[in-house]
Amino acid sequence: MPTKTTILTLPKEELVHPGNRACTGCGLSIAYRIGLKALGPDTILIVPPSCLTVLQGLFPVASTKLPCLNVTFASTAAAATGVLEALKAQNKEHIKVVGWAGDGGTADIGIQALSGAAERGDDFIFLCYDNEGYMNTGVQRSGTTPQWALTANTPIRGKLQQKKDVPSIMAAHGISYVATCSASFPLDLYDKISKAITLPGVKYIHIHIPCPPGWGFEPRYSVKVGRLAIETGLYELYEVENSHMKLTGASQKIIDKRALVPVSEYFMSQSRFKLMSETQIEEIQNQLNSRWGRYFESIEDIEES
Numbered sequence: 001m002p003t004k005t006t007i008l009t010l011p012k013e014e015l016v017h018p019g020n021r022a023c024t025g026c027g028l029s030i031a032y033r034i035g036l037k038a039l040g041p042d043t044i045l046i047v048p049p050s051c052l053t054v055l056q057g058l059f060p061v062a063s064t065k066l067p068c069l070n071v072t073f074a075s076t077a078a079a080a081t082g083v084l085e086a087l088k089a090q091n092k093e094h095i096k097v098v099g100w101a102g103d104g105g106t107a108d109i110g111i112q113a114l115s116g117a118a119e120r121g122d123d124f125i126f127l128c129y130d131n132e133g134y135m136n137t138g139v140q141r142s143g144t145t146p147q148w149a150l151t152a153n154t155p156i157r158g159k160l161q162q163k164k165d166v167p168s169i170m171a172a173h174g175i176s177y178v179a180t181c182s183a184s185f186p187l188d189l190y191d192k193i194s195k196a197i198t199l200p201g202v203k204y205i206h207i208h209i210p211c212p213p214g215w216g217f218e219p220r221y222s223v224k225v226g227r228l229a230i231e232t233g234l235y236e237l238y239e240v241e242n243s244h245m246k247l248t249g250a251s252q253k254i255i256d257k258r259a260l261v262p263v264s265e266y267f268m269s270q271s272r273f274k275l276m277s278e279t280q281i282e283e284i285q286n287q288l289n290s291r292w293g294r295y296f297e298s299i300e301d302i303e304e305s
């Protein structure tokens with residue numbers, strides 16, 4: 001079994017300069033800093049318009065020490081394929097190609113290019129940082145905004161539709177690796193990116209990103225809010241390899257303890273959910289209880305057999 005990274009074994013080299021243009025308490029800042037440590041210096045990043053382009057800084061300054069290609073909104077994965085081909089032509093295939101896009105640039109406008117690359121089996125990592133909205137342009141709803149969240153264009157009742165399950169869509173492509181992570185569990189993110197580097201084809205990693213201004217909480221609570229999302233069972237940390245799904249880290253701990261934190265704690269921590277009724281919260285709690293109840297039962301079946 002590979003050893004898990006700890007705070008003491010994390011590489012010391014920083015590939016993100018101290019100070020950047022992200023908001024205070026931004027979960028993306030944490031994920032980006034730790035993610036680049038896992039990717040290492042031989043990496044080319046492909047980034048569409050998003051908070052990450054803002055975080056990078058305006059020419060002539062840059063917050064990252066890696067080469068980064070800013071591309072159009074829909075074309076991250078197609079550009080990654082192009083960069084791969086260019087590297088092949090130059091015999092520089094040791095350089096890792098990484099698409100790093102927001103949920104809008106992945107779940108909505110970027111999905112056809114990503115699906116095409118996954119089907120072709122192009123060899124790159126695609127990271128979606130999911131702050132659950134088009135945050136850079138003022139908090140509009142995206143396909144991955146959760147149901148009932150208030151956004152700039154769902155201001156009356158919140159979003160009526162459910163969150164799009166992009167990791168499952170990617171897993172359905174039969175690619176070598178799909179994983180979910182959270183900025184609030186950065187060492188888990190580090191280990192999953194490190195694993196993805198060793199595997200062929202498109203590897204897809206979905207990172208849940210607390211966003212203080214977009215979700216409506218004080219910046220100092222970013223890590224806490226992100227942890228609650230996992231500890232309530234609303235979001236799961238898992239890996240899919242060879243079509244086999246396995247819960248990991250803090251989600252596996254829920255199985256060990258057989259206990260979920262009440263989901264109301266998560267909803268009450270953010271003003272975007274302030275119009276949710278008790279019935280709506282109860283409905284989601286019931287859905288979580290039955291989903292996790294099935295996990296608990298299947299583990300008990302395995303333990304008994």
Ligand SMILES: Cc1ncc(C[n+]2csc(CCOP(=O)(O)OP(=O)(O)O)c2C)c(N)n1
Nearest residue numbers: 049050051073102103104105133134135136
């Ligand atoms: C084709 C196109 N449509 C719209 C925009 C404007 N735009 C720039 S960034 C952005 C939001 C990106 O949202 P997301 O991908 O979720 O990343 P986030 O801003 O949340 O980090 C939009 C709509 C654009 N640049 N190109």
Ligand code: SF4
Nearest residue numbers: 022023026051135211
């Ligand atoms: S809007 Fe949200 S995701 Fe974007 S930089 Fe600010 S905190 Fe980060």
